[in-house]
Amino acid sequence: MINKSNPFLNLKYEPMMEELGDDYYDVVAAAEFPAHWLRFRNDALLPLMGLDPATVGDGDFLEAFGAFEGVRPFLALRYHGYQFGAYNPFLGDGRGFLYGQIRGIDGNLYDLGTKGSGRTPYSRSADGRLTLKGGVREVLAAEALHQLGVKTSRCLSLIETGESLWRGDEPSPTRSSAMVRFNRSHIRFGTLERLHYLKRPDLIGKLLDRAIAVYYPDIPDTEDKYLQFYAELIERVAQLSAQWMAAGFCHGVLNTDNMSITGESFDYGPYAFIPTYDARFTAASFDYGGRYSYGNQPYICKFNLEMLQLPLAMVTEKSCLEVELTKFDDCYQQHYQKLIWQKLGFKEYFPLLEDLLAATIELLKDTDISYHGFFAELAQGFNFGWREDSGLILENAVFNRKISNSSGDKLKDNWCNLYHQCLNQLSIAKMEKTGDMLKFHNPPTVLLRPIIESIWQPIAEENDWQLFYDLINKIQTKS
Numbered sequence: 001m002i003n004k005s006n007p008f009l010n011l012k013y014e015p016m017m018e019e020l021g022d023d024y025y026d027v028v029a030a031a032e033f034p035a036h037w038l039r040f041r042n043d044a045l046l047p048l049m050g051l052d053p054a055t056v057g058d059g060d061f062l063e064a065f066g067a068f069e070g071v072r073p074f075l076a077l078r079y080h081g082y083q084f085g086a087y088n089p090f091l092g093d094g095r096g097f098l099y100g101q102i103r104g105i106d107g108n109l110y111d112l113g114t115k116g117s118g119r120t121p122y123s124r125s126a127d128g129r130l131t132l133k134g135g136v137r138e139v140l141a142a143e144a145l146h147q148l149g150v151k152t153s154r155c156l157s158l159i160e161t162g163e164s165l166w167r168g169d170e171p172s173p174t175r176s177s178a179m180v181r182f183n184r185s186h187i188r189f190g191t192l193e194r195l196h197y198l199k200r201p202d203l204i205g206k207l208l209d210r211a212i213a214v215y216y217p218d219i220p221d222t223e224d225k226y227l228q229f230y231a232e233l234i235e236r237v238a239q240l241s242a243q244w245m246a247a248g249f250c251h252g253v254l255n256t257d258n259m260s261i262t263g264e265s266f267d268y269g270p271y272a273f274i275p276t277y278d279a280r281f282t283a284a285s286f287d288y289g290g291r292y293s294y295g296n297q298p299y300i301c302k303f304n305l306e307m308l309q310l311p312l313a314m315v316t317e318k319s320c321l322e323v324e325l326t327k328f329d330d331c332y333q334q335h336y337q338k339l340i341w342q343k344l345g346f347k348e349y350f351p352l353l354e355d356l357l358a359a360t361i362e363l364l365k366d367t368d369i370s371y372h373g374f375f376a377e378l379a380q381g382f383n384f385g386w387r388e389d390s391g392l393i394l395e396n397a398v399f400n401r402k403i404s405n406s407s408g409d410k411l412k413d414n415w416c417n418l419y420h421q422c423l424n425q426l427s428i429a430k431m432e433k434t435g436d437m438l439k440f441h442n443p444p445t446v447l448l449r450p451i452i453e454s455i456w457q458p459i460a461e462e463n464d465w466q467l468f469y470d471l472i473n474k475i476q477t478k479s
């Protein structure tokens with residue numbers, strides 16, 4: 001019996017995936033949990049869902065996304081994937097399901113997907129649960145990336161569920177949670193890979209026809225639409241990997257089951273924001289070979305797109321797909337350059353910016369300057385005097401103390417000279433906008449690991465959530 005007063009249970013759900021038929025999912029039930037404590041509600045998302053936060057009670061969240069009452073059916077989606085390069089046909093939603101799909105007020109269709117909501121036919125020997133710390137980390141990553149301009153899923157709610165879990169990577173027993181994720185789609189590269197494995201081009205075509213109509217509405221319904229989809233996906237994934245790189249973000253587990261066919265970032269497990277610019281930085285302790293290191297991300301995305309040619313070649317010409325992928329590198333480079341120039345305060349291109357980009361990466365790579373600290377100090381210290389005198393640029397920066405050798409000093413001097421020259425290419429009117437631009441693209445609060453640990457500690461020790469809420473607030477308001 002649907003609770004008429006709960007706004008979540010009265011949303012107009014559009015069953016796009018359900019209508020495709022049960023070749024793509026299994027209907028599952030949610031686990032019953034001993035407790036439901038609302039730890040996070042993302043009021044910033046509610047207006048997009050057509051809801052006024054003031055009319056949505058905490059109890060509504062608990063009923064819909066903790067007790068999972070009301071809306072049915074829940075669909076555990078079927079998928080496979082390449083994990084660390086090896087094909088795994090035993091995947092699928094093992095601790096989550098598609099709760100429902102709704103139309104945002106922007107006209108786009110969105111998924112509500114769960115994580116930690118119980119076992120499914122794909123759980124294998126695992127418990128179907130999400131640790132509370134894992135949930136907290138995913139909430140934070142998604143909000144931080146969103147504020148940094150990365151196209152990402154976000155979390156709608158996080159509810160602690162009162163169980164004790166055992167994990168190898170957290171002091172155990174550890175607390176449990178159920179999260180609801182809000183994103184464009186949970187159709188993964190691995191969803192199509194599974195259909196290739198099962199030799200079902202008919203199901204690939206059926207899924208793509210629907211997905212293109214919903215997520216790529218600009219692609220006309222013509223013979224080459226699958227190729228056009230691939231071309232557009234390459235563009236989106238190149239852009240996404242450039243966004244991660246510019247944001248100084250290492251996703252950590254770029255298996256093809258964690259790649260969305262909408263080109264959106266999601267699944268924040270062992271991720272990290274890089275402390276300093278180091279292409280070899282790895283986020284996952286189990287990534288022994290550095291396959292998913294920070295600097296490898298664009299190459300891995302390209303490799304994953306190459307793997308996707310196998311299913312797509314069942315419905316379109318392989319040689320054409322191969323030609324499309326050759327465009328990835330240029331596309332990535334263009335997006336990356338643009339994003340770094342924005343972080344440096346420049347919106348419009350002029351040739352000297354190419355030298356500035358190279359000098360910036362060289363400086364950050366060859367010194368111990370904090371990646372995020374560098375841009376944050378640039379944003380905070382910026383003033384008109386920098387245009388007159390290169391000696392004033394970053395003269396009081398905290399990181400100057402970290403540059404302890406003459407080659408570091410030389411790199412910084414070289415960088416300051418170039419930055420000074422670039423500022424002098426701007427008109428006064430544009431110079432006036434530079435400070436705002438620097439602040440917009442370089443928020444002061446960065447989610448480095450010690451910060452996450454410092455907010456987790458009071459939660460773990462005293463169930464004190466204040467620092468977590470303060471941090472979310474700082475991230476969401478860019479303060």
Ligand SMILES: Nc1ncnc2c1ncn2[C@@H]1O[C@H](COP(=O)(O)OP(=O)(O)OP(=O)(O)O)[C@@H](O)[C@H]1O
Nearest residue numbers: 091092093094095122123126127128129258267269
């Ligand atoms: N505790 C668990 N219980 C059951 N299945 C699990 C558990 N942890 C991971 N899995 C399954 O292992 C596979 C890989 O997990 P991964 O961490 O990439 O995904 P996930 O984080 O569970 O979900 P998502 O990709 O939607 O964020 C998935 O099929 C996932 O469902």
Ligand SMILES: [Mg+2]
Nearest residue numbers: 257258266267
């Ligand atoms: Mg995953």
